Amino acid sequence: MTRRMYVVGNWKMHGVAEDIPQIQAIAEGAKSYPGVDVALCVPSILIERAARAVPGFPIGAQDVHFAEKGAHTGCVSSAMLRDAGAKLTIVGHSERREGQHESDEEVRSKAKAALADDLSVILCVGESLAIREAGTAVMTVQAQLDASLPEGAVGSVATRLAVAYEPIWAIGTGKVASLADLGEMHAALRERLLVAYGDAGREVRILYGGSVNASNAAEIFAVEDVDGALVGGASLTADKFLPIVEAAAAIHR
Numbered sequence: 495m496t497r498r499m500y501v502v503g504n505w506k507m508h509g510v511a512e513d514i515p516q517i518q519a520i521a522e523g524a525k526s527y528p529g530v531d532v533a534l535c536v537p538s539i540l541i542e543r544a545a546r547a548v549p550g551f552p553i554g555a556q557d558v559h560f561a562e563k564g565a566h567t568g569c570v571s572s573a574m575l576r577d578a579g580a581k582l583t584i585v586g587h588s589e590r591r592e593g594q595h596e597s598d599e600e601v602r603s604k605a606k607a608a609l610a611d612d613l614s615v616i617l618c619v620g621e622s623l624a625i626r627e628a629g630t631a632v633m634t635v636q637a638q639l640d641a642s643l644p645e646g647a648v649g650s651v652a653t654r655l656a657v658a659y660e661p662i663w664a665i666g667t668g669k670v671a672s673l674a675d676l677g678e679m680h681a682a683l684r685e686r687l688l689v690a691y692g693d694a695g696r697e698v699r700i701l702y703g704g705s706v707n708a709s710n711a712a713e714i715f716a717v718e719d720v721d722g723a724l725v726g727g728a729s730l731t732a733d734k735f736l737p738i739v740e741a742a743a744a745i746h747r
């Protein structure tokens with residue numbers, strides 16, 4: 495089976511009403527690359543306006559609560575995201591694992607809740623610089639994936655689940671994992687997906703994230719088992735983001 499390339503922007507804490515034209519430019523530009531799945535994850539308060547501005551283009555969230563509803567001040571459920579027009583959500587980004595002390599168990603619950611509510615999910619994993627330097631990155635990230643993946647039969651929803659490998663030291667730093675390290679990690683994560691889901695594990699896309707830009711996207715996408723990218727800074731404007739989508743469109747597996 496072939497996995498479609500997937501390029502997703504993570505706007506993090508950027509974006510107000512005046513940025514909607516950039517979202518429209520990205521959605522319009524993405525139409526030139528029908529072979530690539532493209533999406534943008536924006537701040538939750540912008541989802542509804544963004545989704546209305548670009549009908550048919552997937553707008554997503556950057557986090558979701560695992561509960562359906564209840565006493566969770568400041569949180570947003572998957573049903574609320576869907577109601578606002580979101581089609582996907584990121585879970586377990588390292589900035590939340592660190593900043594909001596999210597555990598693997600919590601990330602797993604969030605992924606399960608979102609998948610059950612028909613959202614697509616991008617589940618993030620990645621190691622710190624200390625772990626990379628200690629030489630234990632692969633086993634650490636595999637264990638993180640094992641503990642964060644929704645367990646059980648994923649079969650029918652495998653195409654709605656993606657994993658994003660984002661080494662923490664590569665996020666926003668201009669540093670990118672070496673292509674050899676990237677290939678090793680993506681193969682190691684594929685192995686865990688096959689253990690967890692059997693053949694359906696082949697359908698789950700594995701994205702790379704961390705300082706992806708127009709200049710390095712092509713070589714990153716050429717690495718086996720890299721099925722696209724989760725892009726931060728370079729997703730904020732159409733002129734920086736669309737060349738990354740174009741690089742993905744050039745991959746034929």
Ligand SMILES: O=C(CO)COP(=O)(O)O
Pocket residue numbers: 504587660664665666667668703704705706724725726727728
């Ligand atoms: O964290 C990231 C995407 O989720 C990567 O961010 P940058 O592309 O800005 O390094």
